[in-house]
Amino acid sequence: MKVWTVANQKGGVGKTTTTVSLGGLLAQRGKRVLMVDTDPHASLSYYFGIDAEALSHSVYDIFVHSSEMSADTVMDCLCPTKLDNLYVLPATMALATLDRTMGSEQGMGLVLKKALAKVEREFDVVIIDCPPVLGVLMVNALAACNKVIVPTQTEYLALKGLDRMIRTMEIMGRSLKKAFDTVIIPTMFDKRTNAALESRKRLMSDYGDRVWHGVIPVDTHFRDASQVQLPISAAYPRTRGVTAYAKLLQELEK
Ligand SMILES: Nc1ncnc2c1ncn2[C@@H]1O[C@H](COP(=O)(O)OP(=O)(O)OP(=O)(O)O)[C@@H](O)[C@H]1O
Ligand SMILES: [Mg+2]
Numbered sequence: 001m002k003v004w005t006v007a008n009q010k011g012g013v014g015k016t017t018t019t020v021s022l023g024g025l026l027a028q029r030g031k032r033v034l035m036v037d038t039d040p041h042a043s044l045s046y047y048f049g050i051d052a053e054a055l056s057h058s059v060y061d062i063f064v065h066s067s068e069m070s071a072d073t074v075m076d077c078l079c080p081t082k083l084d085n086l087y088v089l090p091a092t093m094a095l096a097t098l099d100r101t102m103g104s105e106q107g108m109g110l111v112l113k114k115a116l117a118k119v120e121r122e123f124d125v126v127i128i129d130c131p132p133v134l135g136v137l138m139v140n141a142l143a144a145c146n147k148v149i150v151p152t153q154t155e156y157l158a159l160k161g162l163d164r165m166i167r168t169m170e171i172m173g174r175s176l177k178k179a180f181d182t183v184i185i186p187t188m189f190d191k192r193t194n195a196a197l198e199s200r201k202r203l204m205s206d207y208g209d210r211v212w213h214g215v216i217p218v219d220t221h222f223r224d225a226s227q228v229q230l231p232i233s234a235a236y237p238r239t240r241g242v243t244a245y246a247k248l249l250q251e252l253e254k
Helices: 015-028 043-047 059-064 071-075 093-102 108-118 136-144 156-176 194-210 221-227 240-252
Strands: 002-006 033-037 086-089 125-129 147-153 182-187
Touching: 002 015, 002 136, 015 033, 015 043, 015 086, 015 125, 015 147, 015 182, 015 221, 015 240, 033 043, 059 071, 059 093, 059 108, 071 108, 093 136, 108 136, 125 136, 136 156, 147 156, 156 182, 156 194, 182 194, 182 240, 221 240
Parallel strands: 002 125, 002 147, 033 086, 033 125, 147 182
Antiparallel strands: none
């Protein structure tokens, strides 16, 4: 089972869109995919029409029952989507309290990793969507994965956020004794603007081969797809957004 974490401490850079787009493509190719929503704002859950506040089970349960967790505890929390093979482990607002209630407890950083190990045989790929803040949830998501995908909007301010994210991973990598396999992806790329071209150039020069050589272009179909609760590849298969994420997937699967 592959576990990919989509993270960036900067908000609105395309984390949830990347999670859904990659998840959709993989599921349509017959892979069994679990998308984990660790953002208390629950954008990923709402994307698929899951009302986070009306749920009886969510990823929060996994943290609360971390000591007596079984495969059933995890499977009971899953929600299907309109696509076969594509599941969501939804978030709730209550996740926002985790840092205060459990942040300092011993072993709290490995709860998600242990939970995913219980369902290892059920899925081919797990994609974890992170909130844009460093806290116990992002720490769990980073500890659980074999690859970190860092969407970065191609504009000046977003590059600052990226510096922070890369530093966070260095610190976490030292304490977890692991080197993150990191892929930075330029998102919302508008080739007509100078800002986009310049910031992509800077990305390449600052982060070298950690930067994916392709780009995710601006495409309004992403928003349209969210309105019909489908990944873009299922709603609008012949769009440049889909082509771009399919190329990225090829790279990630190498
Ligand atoms: N390539 C793109 N082209 C056009 N719009 C996009 C693109 N990627 C994302 N968007 C839109 O930008 C908005 C923010 O994207 P998204 O929710 O994926 O970011 P995020 O990093 O998950 O945000 P947050 O930090 O709040 O969780 C959404 O409305 C989404 O539809
Ligand atoms: Mg998001």
